[in-house]
Structures are given as C-alpha cells and as structure tokens.
Amino acid sequence: MRIAVCMKAVVEPQSRIELDGDGNLRREQLRYEVNEYDLYAVEEAIRLVDSNDGEVTVITLGTEGAVQGLRKGLAMGAADAIHIDCDPYALDPSGVAALLAAALREGAYDLVLAGVESDDLGGAQVGVLLAEELGYAATTLVVGTSAPSEGSMEVRRELEAGEHSTVEIQLPAVLTIQSGINEPRYPSLKGIMAAKRKELVEKTPADLGFAELPLPRVAALGLELPPPRELARMLEGSAEETAAELVRILREEERAL
C-alpha cells in the first residue's frame, strides 16, 4: 500500500501577528511549525503501512518551515519526501491542490492523507480539492480507519455533537484526518538520524508543468483587525487579589455561588 501525506508549515500560534502600514501581514516576524492535524495524518499512514505493508511519502508545498516539516515526517517513519518550492501565499487552495496533484499523480498512491484544516488560514479545502484533481474519492473528518480490503476501506467520520458515521470508501482515496485519531509518535533519535539519509525530492512549479502559477479562483482583498467586541471585565492584581475579587463578585454581584 502506497500512502502520501500532505504536510503544511503553518504559522506558530505564538508568532506576533501584525499588519504593516499598507495592511499587509508582516511576514518576516512569523515563525512556522508543522500543522498539528498533519502529524495525526503521518502517524495514521505509518500505522496503516506497518500493518498492511507499503511505504509512506510526505509532501509539502511551501518555503519557510516546509523542509523542516518533511524532515519531521521522515523521522517519524516516512520513506521519502517531496518538496514543491513555491510561495504558498501566491496561491489559493485550488492552486495548492493543482500543484500537489501534479506531483502525486505519477506515484499511483492508494491513499492520500491530509489534515482536516490548516491551523493558520484554515481553509479546510485542500484535501478534498486534491482528491477531485486526482479523480479520487474523498471523505473528511476521519477519526478512525480500518484495514483496506478488496479495494476499499471503512472509515469513521466525526460529525457534530458527539455523533459519528461509518463510511465505506473505494481506493484510491483521500481522507482528511481529524485530531484524536491516534497519538502521534515523537521522532526517535534513530529516526532523526535515518531521516538524513532519506530521499527528499525538490520540485519547482515548472518541473510540474506549470510555466505560470494557476490563477486563483478566490482573490484576497485584504486583512483587517477583528471588530472590537465587548471585552471581559479584567481583574487586575496579584493572584490572591484577583481570586478574592472574583469570589466577591460571584457571591455578591452575580449571586452565582
């Protein structure tokens, strides 16, 4: 079984988010890490090939943080990696999917796993769009997989309010992986050393047949600060002071205790 896993470098939650005078995001002060959902996807892929034979390829499209993400995937147990060197901010999700598909098409993967969404820009699109580009079936919000048999597999989808459904999907397929499906392993020292010797293929959009980048179907108009909301009444002081004030408020003003 051949499985590809899409990994995206996303903006670290602790990064300073600021707009410059022209309303553009100050990109130079952003730091990146692997999208958390993608780590669940890598782990699930490794478990599937461990019990059904096969190999895992990790793939990313990006610049900053992209290769570090792939190295992590390789250290966790992927066999090889593909890096599409392209500015992700220059594409919309359909463009990202088109380029990823071009790089994955020849690999004849049985399964492609992606995260349910990217933690920074949160499109929740690329996995399913990629499936459509490849002509694969797709299912989203997957929190459980079973061993494939006779060209299909059953997966468990998470719905809302604690409900789940089971869906049978024909391979080849794309699954978008939801958190909690497994516990992603930490790369071992041995894994990290082995990763250095694994193949990491570099591709440009031109290598993939894109003389020009695909035109976006969604145009970015600008970024703004969220509308001001009524903020909480913030209690100031030492922990003892804020605790005492809170208990007083809850008892005397809110009568909630």
Next chain:
Amino acid sequence: MSRSIWFVAEHQDGQLHRGAAELAAAARAVGDETVAVVCSAPGGTVAQQVAPFADRVLLVEDPSLEPYTAGIWAQAVVALAKEHAPAAILLPHAPLGRDLGPVLAARLEAGLMTDCIALEWDEGLVGKRSVLRRKLVARERVTTSIAVATCQRAAFSAVAAGEPGTVETVEPSIDAEAARTRFVAMERAEMGEENITEADVVVAGGRGLGDAEKFGVVQDLAAALGGVMGASRPVVDQGWVAHDRQIGSSGITVRPKLYFALGISGAVQHVVGMRESDVIVAINKDPQAPIFEYAHYGIADDLFKVVPALLAELES
C-alpha cells in the same frame, strides 16, 4: 439579471437542521432570490420544512440520497447548478459543507470561501473569514461565475419563517453506481455517567493545563464550587479526560449558570458549546486570547497561581 443564491438544506432523520434558517439569512443578504436545494429520499417533508425560509425550493428525490454521502449529493447538486447557473451556493461550515463544499467547487470550477462570518455582494461574492487563530479577518472575493461558500454556524442570525416558497420537484441526475463512498452506519452520542449538560457550574480546562496530572486542579475547583468538570478537545484527544467531557461543536453544548474556562484559548469550535452560559469566567495567561471576548470576567494570569488562590478564598 436577478441574482439567485442557493443554499443546501441540511437534514437528518427527516428533520431540517435549524442552521438552514441561518443559511437563508446569508443568502438573502447577497441575493435577489433565495433558493433552498433539498436532496432527500422520496416521501420526506424536508422541502416543506425549508419552504418558509426560501423563495423557491428545488427538491431532488432519490432513495440513494439518504443517508447522506458526498458522492451522490454532489452529482445531484452539480447537475442542477450546471443547468440553472446560480450566482452562489452556500453550505454550513459543518461536516456537510466541509465534505461537499470542495467537491461542488471543483466540479463547477468555482472559487470556494470557507467558514465565512459575513457575506456581501460587490462585483462578486465577498466574504469575511477569521484567520490566524482569530487574530485577523481576511476579506476575499470569488472571481468565478459561480461561487461556493461555507458559513460559520451562528454567524448569521436565522431568518424568521415567512410565506412558504414554491416547491419544484426536479428529475434527479444521479448515477448511484458511480458513487465511490457508501454510508454504512450512524452512531449516536454516548452520554456519560454524570450529565454535565444539566450542571449549574461547569469548570472546563484546556491544553493550558499542560498534562493529565496537572489537570487535577480543574477537578479540585469543580468540587469546591459544587460543579462538574469539562474540557476542550485537545484534552480529550490526549486522553486526560473522557470523551463525554468535551465541550464544543463536536462534543456537547452546556449552558450553566457559571462557566470557568481555564487555559482555553477560545477557538470557535469550543466557544459554540459554552457561549450561552450565564456567567463566564476565563483565566488565561495570554491577555490576547479570544476567550476574553466571550467571558464576562477575565484574569490574564497563570492559572496555576490563580486557581490555588481561588480554592483558598472559597474555603474561607
């Protein structure tokens, strides 16, 4: 030309989802005509249930349309959209829209905006969406002739029921054999031993608690307040507490008299499960955490300092 905005009616077990009236509101805000698209098995009443929220209802009936699978619904909606060319198709940013939205977009070669919190029409469908953990709002415009968008739950206030729109039954254009996903089974939520939806006081802890052992202080505070313990998703994912404690869109919704959020950032999927609580207290060391936008009282400090102080104060 009049602008027709479609929304896909979400339903289960014969019942229209109440989010449909929110989608109708979003559609009405940007279109001249609001059309509900209903995909269902023959003999249902979903079309009649949604009619009061739309000018027209397009009803596609086929046994293969229930229970839902993306493959067959996509066939039905894509065929209709190709024939009638609406300006936009709206879906909920929920399991349905996450699953079906990108399939429709790909097959209609349409631009897709997801998780929209506001929509307007300005030379095309323009949407606003929160990005970078709600620290910024992005404005986007779909540039293709049909637009697809998913709308955040509760971001649009539901329209009131009006004069029912006309229901037109349309011939399904479906090849069920070609579908490559098949529905197998549905599992309902399991309720835990302690019913936390009925508690007056809920003390919820998030990833900020650090690990399972330290999570104990959440239980301590819950006990001191005579309440029950709840959690955000990462806490459940990591197995610090059981699934039935998860508060939010994929867990449970609580509405206690008093809600404590300890070390919880305030992601929308969490907030939808607790924002109706009477009094909300948030303790988070990041003064910029979005949870403070929903809390009535906030303490921007280390919870491991504040909670012990609270416990001492409650004892006195």
